[in-house]
Amino acid sequence: MNTIVSQASKYILLALMVLFTIETYMVLRRRDEKSRNRIMRKQIGLMVMFNLVAYPTMYLLSGDFQMLVMFLAVVCFILVVQVLYRLIYRRASLILLNTMCMMLSVGFVIQSRLGMDTAMKQFIITSLATLICFIIPVFIRKVRIVSRLTWLYAVAGIGLLGVVLLFGRITGGAQLSVSLGGITFQFSEFVKITVVLFMAGMLQNRHDFKTVLVVTLVAAVHVGILALSADLGAALIYFMAYIVMVFVATRNPGYAFLGLGGMAGASIIAYRLFEHVRVRVAVWKDPFQDYEGTGYQIVQALFGVCAGGWFGTGLFKGNPDMIPLAYEDFTFAAICEEFGVLFAICLILLCMGMYLLIVNIATKLEKPFYRLVAVGLGTEYAFQVFLTVGGTTKFIPMTGITLPLISYGGSSIMCTIIMISIIQGLYIMRTDESQAREEERMQQRLRRRISDQEQYLKGYRSPARRDGYSGQGQGTPVQNVRYGENSRNGGGDARAGYADGGTTKIIRKLNRSQNGQNPADGREKKNGQEIGDTDELAKKIEEQTKNGLEIHY
Template sequence: MNTIVSQASKYILLALMVLFTIETYMVLRRRDEKSRNRIMRKQIGLMVMFNLVAYPTMYLLSGDFQMLVMFLSVVCFILVVQVLYRLIYRRASMILLNTMCMMLSVGFVIQSRLGMETAMKQFIITSLATLICFIIPVFIRKVRIVSRLTWLYAVAGIGLLGVVLLFGRITGGAQLSVSLGGITFQFSEFVKITVVLFMAGMLQNRHDFKTVLAVTVVAAVHVGILALSADLGAALIYFMAYIVMVFVATRNPGYAFLGLGGMAGASIVAYRLFDHVRVRVAVWKDPFQDYEGTGYQIVQALFGVCAGGWFGTGLFKGNPDMIPLAYEDFTFAAICEEFGVLFAICLILLCMGMYLLIVNIATKLEKPFYRLVAVGLGTEYAFQVFLTVGGTTKFIPMTGITLPLISYGGSSIMCTIIMISIIQGLYIMRTDESQAREEERMQQRLRRRISNQEQYLREYQRPERRSGYPGQGQGGSGQNVRYGESARNGSGDARTGYADGGTTKIIRKLNRSQNRQDSADEMERKNGQEIGDTDELAKKIEEQTKNGLEIHY
């Protein structure tokens, strides 16, 4: 019985994940609001289903009652967040929110599988962070000063990293965290955000060599401190964000190549200088060389990755606890083992979708500062995924960082949620901006159409043109009756034929968008009252058209 449950659940979970991933990409393609909304609702359903399958399965297999507690908590969390977002930030990117919730779901499931205690802790931190981060979009919208605190970010970032370097206690061979009142903070996570804010602030208006140089120096100080603290993963992520932001701001590929060259050089120097770098490269080349020692972690992770095959072993049927740090740096290996490689590939695709969403948002933003912030944070996210997934599967040397939103780690999850909230804030502003733009465009279009219309009408008023066209049989189908009628009446024959309901609609739209203008309002009212009268219609419409035109010219 247990096996059936576990095996059935593994295929169901995979199917749900595949569907969810497909829907995410469908949203990227779909433009119209309606089908987007339908997909969003479907995704929430899939998410709830995912949890509904995963936790009861784990409860059956482990007999741990807390699984059900966890299930209720997670589902509540998802629903509350979804509802709150819809109430407070109606214009936020729901697809980004959904993707985040799905990844959190996967994270909570695998954390619960690996250890209830850490899973609970993770859940509490996540909920708190999400709640606190509700303020961020408002903050971004209202407090415009954020784009002018450039040097403050640099000082704060370097300060925090410096503190870690000076007072940090050793964890896992790297000085990564500082304890404050019992809570351990990994500042390099928070500095990820400040460094992006700093670079965006510097590069928002000026892209001259001096500015780039200043940015480079400050970024190099950040990276240098991290390299000294042996936090190579974070160092690489900062560096990547730096290269991308400078390139995007200056549009000069030369800087990007210089940066990449610099990175290559720095890597060689780091390889020569730091023992821990050499160890990582050696382990990457041949993890079996020092199986009992430095290679042990990665070898166990690799065993985990291949243990599950395409479909995984099923929950509680694998041995992810044989992987050291499975809940932290090697979560991806644990996922591969019990959920299978196909599921893991879906997860990568989901991360990629998240990144594409962020870049998409970035390109739509007006202000260079926000654009740079979005692309910077997105790059950090994407590269972190690349480093940890690539490291776990020995595609690249392991750098020892977490899989955002999925791995255990308070600072990591908090920062990722902050980052996503910032991007939500930017997106909300984008929808503000784009809505204004959309209205503007709409009006322009109407103006153009109406002026064309007018020209057209004027042309037909000329007698020589009118004689060329017999009254009947003109105009599009469906308009014939009315057309004929007005022709019989002998007043403005052709005109009426063309100034049909379409124009009325345009005008209505136009008027709606300009409802502050009384004359237009009046027109609409009149229009509404008298529209039924076909005899009067032609004159009215002509008048309205003229009036409408007067509004603009």
């Protein structure tokens, strides 16, 4: 019975993940707002169903009642976050929010499978981080001083990394974290944000060589401290963000090639200087050479990926516990083993979709500072995913970087949620800018329309009007009145501002100068009924046009 439940659940979970991924890219392609909202509502249902299948299955297979408690907690978390975002930030990117929640769901499920203690800690940290980060979008949107604290970001980042270098705890041959009051902080995760803010502040207005040189020196100090701490994974992320941001700001490919060359040179130097770097390269080249020693982690990770196959072994039917640090560095291998390679591919596609969303937001931001911030944070996120997946699959040497939103790690997940909240703030800002531009265009069109109608009414009452028409109102308008060619007999031309049917009816009536007009008092009759003075008519046109209404009689 347990085998049937496990096998059935893995196919259902895969189907839900595939549907969610497809709908994510459908939203990216759709332009119709109603269609997008309908798809995003369906995604919420898919997330709830994903947890509804995963946690009861794990409860049936393990008998651990905490699985049901975790299920209720995760579903409540998803629904509360969705409701609060819609209430507080009505212009937020809901597809970005849905993608984040789905990846958190996958992380909670795999952490619950590996160990309920780590899953509970992960959930508490995530909930607190999400609650705190609710203020970030409005902070980004309202507080303009953020773009002027350039050197404060640099000093804060270098200071935090210096604290880790001097007092950090050594883990896996690298100084990664500092313990404060029994709580461990990995400051390099938070400096990811400050270094991006510094570079964006420096490059927002000036792109000359001197500015680029200053940015390069400060970025080199960050990377140098990380290299001395032997945290080379974070150093690579910083360096890649630096290369991309300088290229985007200057649009000079020469800087990008110089940066890549510098990264290659720095890698060679790191290989020469650090013993653990040489060990990781040797393990990457041939992990079976020291299978029971230095190569044990990567070999077990590769075994897990292969054991899962395309569809996975099913929950509690694999052996992810055999993979060292499966809940941190090798979470991707554990996912491949029990959920399958197809599920893992969908997960990578979701990560790519999130990166595309961030890039799309960046390209539509007007202010250079915010555009560079979005580009930098998106680059760090994408490169972190690349380092984790590449290291797990032996595509590149392992760097010890966690998978964002999925792997266990308080500092990592808190930093990632902060980054996504910043992106949400930038998206809301972009939406505000777009709406302001659209409102300005609407006001300009309305002003032109009112001006055109006033000019026509003046021309209608002037003596020149009699010379501007011939016959029974079938002639062409006078030159000082803006009409299109199709405006004869009141036909109207959208280019002249007479697109709506109500205004066209009025002009048609006014043009019938020979049919029922009383020149003495400016009143017009239709079927013997007076329809009002032209001055009153002009006033009504102006009043209703300002309200964006059609005019009917």
